[in-house]
Amino acid sequence: MPQHLKRLIGVFAVFIILFLILHYLLTPSSFGELGHYRAKAIPENAFKELHYAGSEQCSKCHEDIRKDKAIGFHAKLKCEVCHGPGLKHALYAGQFKAGQLPDSLLLYKPAERKDCAICHQFNAARLKIQFDTINTSMIHQINAIEHNPFDKITKVEFKCIECHNPHQP
Amino acid sequence: MEQHLQDLYEVLSKVDGYVYPNEIELNWSILIVLYPYITGLVAGAFILASLERIFKVHILKPTYGIALLTAFSFMLVATMPLISHLGKPFRAYEIMITPHSSSAMAIFGFVYLWYLMVVLLLEIWFDYRRDMIIWAQETTGVKRFLYRVLSLWTTDISPKAVALDNRIGYIVTVIGIPSAFLLHGYVGFIFGSIKANPWWSTVLMPVIFLFSAIVSGIALVMLIYILLTKVRKLKIDMECLDTIAKYLFYILIIDFVLEGLDQIHRIYEAEESFEVLHKLVFGKLFFTLFFMQGLFGTILPLLTLGTFQFYKPKEKIRKIIYLAISALILIGVFFMRWNVVIGGQLFSKSFYGYTSFKTGMIGSEGYLMAAVWLIVPFIILSFLLWLLPPWKKKEELPETQGL
Amino acid sequence: MRPAKPKVSRRDFFKAGTIIVGGIAVASAFTPYDAVLIAAEKPKKGKWYGIGIDINKCIGCGKCASACKLENNVPKAPFYFRSWVEQYTIKNDGTIIVESPNGGIDGFKQSVPTNEIFKSFFVPKMCNHCAKSPCVQVCPVGATFETPEGIVLVDENYCIGCRYCVQACPYGCRYIHPDKGTVDKCTLCIHRLVKGLQPACFEICPTEARIFGDLNDPESKLNYFLKNHTCMVIKPHLNTGSKLFYNALSSEVR
Incomplete structure (x- = not known):
């Protein structure tokens, strides 16, 4: 084989080896475990901040209103439909006395x-x-x-x- | 950011009918118009070069080198509009690292690399190796060094080695033709495979893209050839130009027939999406489709080139007309890409309405960026023409045996 | 003169015939031709989430759309929605009017006088979590995918923002997040699912028009809903394997 072909093939070989090394180094760790994606992306998506608490949380403190509601037309209506997301409120409002809640914890009325x-x-x-x-x-x-x-x-x-x-x- | 939102509110006020809320923003704009356009120029220019080399249309000899270098310089830039359009441009490497086998765009990365490295680079290298070695002996300084590096410090210019180069170059070109078809057919497939979009989703899309690509590439080489001889104050080879025009005419006919077929088929089948597309064509796309692409980009060149097959005016006039025709075709094909890419996003996938197009001047989405990616290939081309002037190539050996 | 017959004896003929026919018979016994078409394959084990929406029950309050934006920090501008509500109004003369002002978050105003209305209804829209997602198919890098539980998710740390999936989604359920530069879409509130809660839009729906459940669980509310209603997906001809089933879906809805 002539010298210049050898050199050319050498250049291509270097290129391909470089590509393979980069391929090895840059492929994310959990890629391909479950399919053609990063398996870690599932937990990344699954651990995000929540905002809506669910009405079970509300009746823990506001049992009176739940009872009120239970006999009316709005019995099936969840609290957060009208009052907006209340997880922060549900978590932290208990630390404050009634009427002294900071604005950030107040829900929409x-x-x-x-x-x-x-x-x-x-x-x-x-x-x-x-x-x-x-x-x-x-x-x-x-x-x-x-x-x-x-x-x-x-x-x-x-x-x-x-x-x-x-x-x- | 603020500007972007303002633009969107302006578009929102101009929405006709109903579009899904996420469709108000046009996701692919001018840069994605450029991407198939530039790729098409590459494929077309290469096909012209291979006409000379493979199909032995030796009359095209003066354009062979130009076509090859044009293809190469546009190829280097072909993916840049796409990359600069990405939301995360620095993650672009992922397409090569974890390509998704079912994605047309991912496989394009490899088709591109194959075409750039194995076809264009190799063909040019084998074509110029002998000359680069000779030029390295004749020049000094940086240029000499560049020739040395580019020829990989090889020195063998024995008739045997050159004959081998020719032979390999020939094989590469043979491989190159289907590769060029693949390259641009693939770009068409990126659009043609989107079943959600009835304006794109047609089996003919890759073929239409391919033939309009060949048309645009040939027109580009024709334009560059005319301008280049003007700049170098040489006498133009009219016979060569007439031959290019002849091929341009034939392929333009095929292109026109294919696109017509696509539209007739669409009209005759008149599927669910027909009404919304009909209004689109006669509304927001009317000017760009019927005038820019249809009349100026196709019909006018077709009639002129057709007439030239029977009646040839004086050389001087013919030259000017060729110049005008090639420019018109280039504009026409650009608007063909525009009508596909932008047109495909102007109507809602609910088929109940239309959004409008507004490109910000600033930022990666603007015309400025698009202009840059259209000018850069010409800068690369001038550099390549300076470094590897095809007209300075030493007379090759007489047809080597074994070809 | 007659052309010479090829020399194939009867014995050879039967021999060859037996081998071919027998071969086909044996092969087909191993791979029987299955004429039953399955619309969408689902895993045999584990959860396989689906969604049901009862158009008859939807009152177009838009609470689902606003809850989605609040729960998932979706940009407030009216160009970015993971979930929205459309009002379809068919006039007596057959004109179809579709509206979704701010995705329905601010409520709907009836734009056509009542006496001109032939019928009108609301259609809540969201990601269909297709089993054969066109968006997943086209992603060049594998940044969007279907989880083993049938949720179509986006890997925002890997997405390159090429917007190909936005083009490929027939339902317009994806957008480019203006701050992140990556694509964003409904996650079926997977962050709530792992905590044992319902997705926000299902949690909030005042008329329980939205039913969420496991298609693999024969006892689930969703399967009960699917059994007892005539359900349909949007754009069935595109064969996306959509898992969002609507009751009382009109043909005008696209």
């Missing part, structure tokens, strides 16, 4: 008409709800603009919760 309207505003798509036999309730729909909008004398806007107890509407 929906009081405005728009908060209720998000579910109860009339919408044609909400008409045909046929709950199965276990769930006989229908969702109540109102026109949030026309439904008792304000006090006829003082002209102050009514809030839904002035007439309806949200936990027992």
Whole structure:
């Protein structure tokens, strides 16, 4: 074989060996254990911060409200649907006295008409709800603009919760 | 970042109908238009070079070296638009380290490497080795050193060694033709294999990409050849130019027929996505598809080149027309890529609406970046033409036996 | 003159015939031709998560979409959603209107007068966790994958941000995280699953329109739901092996 071919093959060999070394060094450790991916990516995805606590956590302290709710239309509604994610609250609020919670631990208290309207505003798509036999309730729909909008004398806007107890509407 | 969000809000206000919320942002923009465009130029230029070498169209001799060097300089840049478009460019090496065998994009990495290293590099090396050794003796300084390094410090220019070089170069070119087809067909497959997108998902996509690639590559070499002879103040080889134009004409016909077939098939089958695509073609893509790609990029060159097969005007006029035609074809093929890549993202996969396109000027997504990746290959090409001028090659030995 | 017959005796013919026919018979006994098509293969052991959504029950409150953003720190801007709700309104003249203002997080306003509406319904959308995911198929580096439990995840420490998977997803369920530069999508709240909790959108749904469960467990709520309803996946012709099953899915939904 002529000299120049040998050199050329040598260059290619060096290149391929270099590639193989890099391939060995750069392949992540858990790659290919379960499939064509890093198996470690599963635990990495699985250990992230939680925000929603689940309603079982709520009734640990707020048993009274759970009882209140249990006999009303909102019995099946989870607390965090209206009050927002509450894991931090559930974990740390117990350390503080009632009324002294720092803002970061306070949960949202929906009081405005728009908060209720998000579910109860009339919408044609909400008409045909046929709950199965276990769930006989229908969702109540109102026109949030026309439904008792304000006090006829003082002209102050009514809030839904002035007439309806949200936990027992 | 803020600018990006502002752009998105602007696009949101322009959405027609309904698009999935994640579709408002166009994920592949101008840089991904460039990627198949540049890769196509490589494949096309190489096919032209192989016409001379394999199919013995010796009349194309003046463009052989130019075509080869053009292919090489564009090849070096071909993946850069793709890499600079990545969200994490420094992780690009992962494509080579853990390529996913079912991903068209991953296998492209190897097809690219194969083509760059085994086809282009080898062909050029075997083609120029003898000359580099001779030039190394004639020059001094850095240039001499470069020739020495590039020829791997070899000295053997005996007729036997040169004949061997020729033979291997020939074999490499033979391997190179299917490789060029593979390279660009593969780019088409990257789009054609996306079943979620009816504008892309067609079996013809790789073939269409391939032929438009050959068209654009030939047009590019033609343009460079005309400009180069102008710069070097030489008399242009009209016969060679006419032959290139002839091949350009034939392949343009195939390209046109294929693309037409694709559209006719789409119209006739009129599947679920037909309405949304119909409105897209006559709406947001109207100008780029019918005018830039269709009229200027295909019909006009086709008619002109067709006429030239029967009637040839004076050389001077013909030269100018060839220059214009090659530029038009290059623009037309660019817009073909544009219509595929951008067009494929303008309509929602829900088939209920359209988003719009807005490219920021700054940042890796901008026109600036795109312009850079279009200019760099020309800089590389000028360097290569300085280092390895095909016109200074010593007369080769008479046809060696064994070829 | 007749051409000479090839010299094949009857004996040879039967011999060869017996070998061929017998060979095929024996081979087919080992690999019987299975004419039963399985829509999506699932592992025999372990969990295999799936999702059910009852369109009849969805009231379009958008709580799932907002809960998803809060639970998973999804960017607030209305271009990034792991979970969103669409309202379909079909008018009496047949026009189809689809809306999803801010993914439904701020609630829906009925944009068509009631007397013009033929029918209207909400469709919550999220990752289908396909068993034959087109997004996983195209990922060049293996940064997105299906876990053995059937959850399609993204490895954000390995993703190169090429956006090929975003193009390949027929359901528009992926986006590029604007800060990270990598792709982001629904993880089926795997961080909640490992703690024994439901994914946030299932936890929060006020009408229990969302059912989550193990397709491998014959007693699961999801299998009960699938047995008792006429369920359908979106874009079945794409054969993605979608594991998001809708009850009462209209043909307009895409």
